[in-house]
Amino acid sequence: MAKSITQEFVKGLWEEIPPFRLVLGLCPTLAVTKTVENGIGMGVATTFVLVCSNILVSALRNIIPSKVRIAAFIIIIATFVTVVELLMQAYTYPLFLSLGIFIPLIVVNCIVLGRAEAFASKNGIAHSLADGLGIGVGFTLALASLGAVREVFGSGTFLGTPVFGPSFHPFSFMVEAPGAFVCLGLMLCIMNLVGKK
Amino acid sequence: MRELIKMVVVLTVLSAFSGGLLASLRNGTKDKIEYQQLKFVKGPAILKILEGATNNPIEDRFKLKDGEIDRSFFIGKFDGKTDIIAFESFGKGFGGDIGLMVGVNLNNDKIIGVGVTTHSETPGVGSRAKTEPGFVAQFDGLPLIETFKVKADGGQVDALSGATVTSRGVAAGLTDAGLIYKRLKPQLADKLKDFSKKAGNTK
Numbered sequence: 001m002a003k004s005i006t007q008e009f010v011k012g013l014w015e016e017i018p019p020f021r022l023v024l025g026l027c028p029t030l031a032v033t034k035t036v037e038n039g040i041g042m043g044v045a046t047t048f049v050l051v052c053s054n055i056l057v058s059a060l061r062n063i064i065p066s067k068v069r070i071a072a073f074i075i076i077i078a079t080f081v082t083v084v085e086l087l088m089q090a091y092t093y094p095l096f097l098s099l100g101i102f103i104p105l106i107v108v109n110c111i112v113l114g115r116a117e118a119f120a121s122k123n124g125i126a127h128s129l130a131d132g133l134g135i136g137v138g139f140t141l142a143l144a145s146l147g148a149v150r151e152v153f154g155s156g157t158f159l160g161t162p163v164f165g166p167s168f169h170p171f172s173f174m175v176e177a178p179g180a181f182v183c184l185g186l187m188l189c190i191m192n193l194v195g196k197k
Numbered sequence: 198m199r200e201l202i203k204m205v206v207v208l209t210v211l212s213a214f215s216g217g218l219l220a221s222l223r224n225g226t227k228d229k230i231e232y233q234q235l236k237f238v239k240g241p242a243i244l245k246i247l248e249g250a251t252n253n254p255i256e257d258r259f260k261l262k263d264g265e266i267d268r269s270f271f272i273g274k275f276d277g278k279t280d281i282i283a284f285e286s287f288g289k290g291f292g293g294d295i296g297l298m299v300g301v302n303l304n305n306d307k308i309i310g311v312g313v314t315t316h317s318e319t320p321g322v323g324s325r326a327k328t329e330p331g332f333v334a335q336f337d338g339l340p341l342i343e344t345f346k347v348k349a350d351g352g353q354v355d356a357l358s359g360a361t362v363t364s365r366g367v368a369a370g371l372t373d374a375g376l377i378y379k380r381l382k383p384q385l386a387d388k389l390k391d392f393s394k395k396a397g398n399t400k
Contacts, residue, residue, distance in 0.1 A: 060211075068204045072211055079215035083222060090226040093233035 005130045012134025018111050019142045019184070020191045025111040028102050029143060030180040036159050039147030041095045042102065043140025045084045047133065049106050050115060052080045054132035057120040064121075073116045074107070081106045111135060149183055150174045235269075239285065239298060242312030246283050246300035247273035254283065257392065261384055263377060270385065272392055273300065279393045280304050282385060285314060286377060288370025291362040292317035295326065297370040301341045301378060303386060311336045311371065316363075323363035332357055332364075336371065341378050345371040 003011075016022055019029040028046070032038045053076050057064075064072045085103050088096040096103065106112065115135055120128040151157055154174030156164045173179045235243075235255050247254045250273040257272040273281040283300040296314035301307065313327035326332055335355055336345075345368040346352020349361060356364035378385075 064207055065200060065204045067200070068208055071208060075208070075211050075215055079219060082219050086219075086222055086226050086230070090229040090233060093230075093237050097237070 003127075005126055008127050008130040009134035012131065012136070012138040013141065014138075016135065017138040017142055018135055019139065019146075020188055022111070022114075023188075024114060025109050025139065026184075027105065028109065029146065030177070030184065032099055032102050033143055033147040033150055033180065034154070034175045035098075035151045035157075036144055036147040037095070038098055039143035039145075040140060041088075041092070042099055043136070043143045045088065045099075045103060046106055046109060046112070046139055047136025048084055049077060049080045050112055050136040050139075051129060051132040052083075053077045053112060053116055054120040054128040055125055057116045058123060058125045058128035061121045069121060070113075070117070073113060073121075077112050077116065078107045111139065146180075146183060146187060149187070150179060154179060239296075239314045242298040242314045243271050243283055245312050246298055246310035247271070247281065248310075250274050250281075251277075259388055259392075261381055261388070263381055268377065268381075270388070272389065279389050281309060282389065283310075284374070284377070286370050286374035288366040288368070288373060290316060290318050290326075290366030291323050291360070292319065295363065295366045295370055297367060297374065299341065299371065299374040301374075303382070303389060306340050306342055306378075308336050308339050308341050308371075311367075313367070318360070318363050323357070323360045325357050325360060326363050326367055329357070333367075341371070341375045343375065345369070345375075 012018075014021075018024050019026060025046075028042050032042045053073070056076050057073055060072070060076075081104060084106070085096075088099075088103060115132060119131050123131070148158065151159075152163055153171045154176075155172075156162055156168045156170045162168075174183065232255070235258070240255055243254050252272065252274040254271040254273050257274070258269050259272075260267050260269055262268075268284060271283040272279055273283060275281060280303045281300060282303060283298055286297050286299060287294045288297065289295070293316070295316045295318065298312045298314050299308060300310040302309055311333040313333065316324065316327060318324045318326065332355075339353075344352070345354055347354045347356040347361060347364045347368055349356060350365070352368065354364060354368045
């Protein structure tokens with residue numbers, strides 16, 4: 001616990017950035033990153049759940065009996081996921097439609113439960129908040145960058161605005177499932193190359 | 198034993214708290230969510246049918262009980278008169294239920310417009326019921342109280358070529374809409390009278 005709050009935040013951005021370094025939470029990462037907007041939306045929703053569940057788990061860590069801690073964490077996480085789902089339905093309905101089933105599936109996103117179990121249940125509230133926020137922002141950045149690559153090459157747009165001339169023929173492989181795997185693999189490769197130096 | 202009780206108590210309190218929070222949030226966002234769904238799912242069809250209405254049909258809606266089901270009706274105001282109403286009915290298509298928004302004039306029972314809201318028909322075949330305006334335009338001006346059938350079944354509806362099942366679904370949906378309309382017409386007329394009175398008073 002020698003790390004400062006800032007360090008806890010920063011580690012989520014590079015050192016432990018979820019999809020690339022921990023290779024966790026791949027289901028939404030591969031499924032919703034067809035566009036930048038979807039990636040950011042998913043990232044923000046996950047960040048909200050991560051921060052809230054980390055705070056609550058950390059606050060209740062001495063009350064929850066260790067034998068039923070996973071059940072208790074799941075209740076907390078599922079509650080916040082439902083909150084996000086209702087709020088997105090009420091205020092960002094088109095985004096809710098395009099993310100579809102992957103919003104309720106944040107419940108089983110192993111990043112969220114992983115942070116609750118591995119970090120928040122052992123650390124104080126401030127550190128847990130920083131950890132949740134860092135990991136969440138890292139996840140959002142990862143989804144947005146993956147979404148950006150796939151959207152630019154796959155549909156020739158960035159956040160819905162065309163980036164190439166009208167003569168550009170979309171590389172539609174990129175917006176389909178195999179494109180997601182190839183793209184993620186290449187990005188992992190680049191991350192590892194840069195990290196080695 | 199003590200530990201067991203603690204586990205039960207903690208989980209119960211946590212679940213109860215979470216249930217309470219979600220229930221209140223759900224109540225708080227219910228209207229907003231319903232409005233969003235109407236706006237993005239049914240809105241385009243409603244606005245197309247009631248094009249040129251001087252009010253906002255999605256806001257001026259009301260519900261009526263039809264047997265056990267609650268149905269929503271959307272009021273369209275034209276030239277200061279409120280005698281046009283739109284509502285949704287369903288017909289069985291090729292891939293599932295086809296949602297139809299039907300606009301009808303209460304004075305002469307004539308259809309003023311039909312639009313497909315939701316469907317799961319084959320893209321490019323049955324989905325043309327939604328994308329080809331010519332198909333639904335054939336219903337404009339027909340009286341809603343009759344039974345609709347495709348021409349192959351001895352009726353009056355021009356089927357989409359290659360999508361007979363979808364066309365039958367649309368026809369069945371319209372027939373159903375006619376039945377709903379017949380059942381609820383007196384109540385609809387009352388509601389519209391109330392609405393125009395209210396609107397008149399506020400002006």
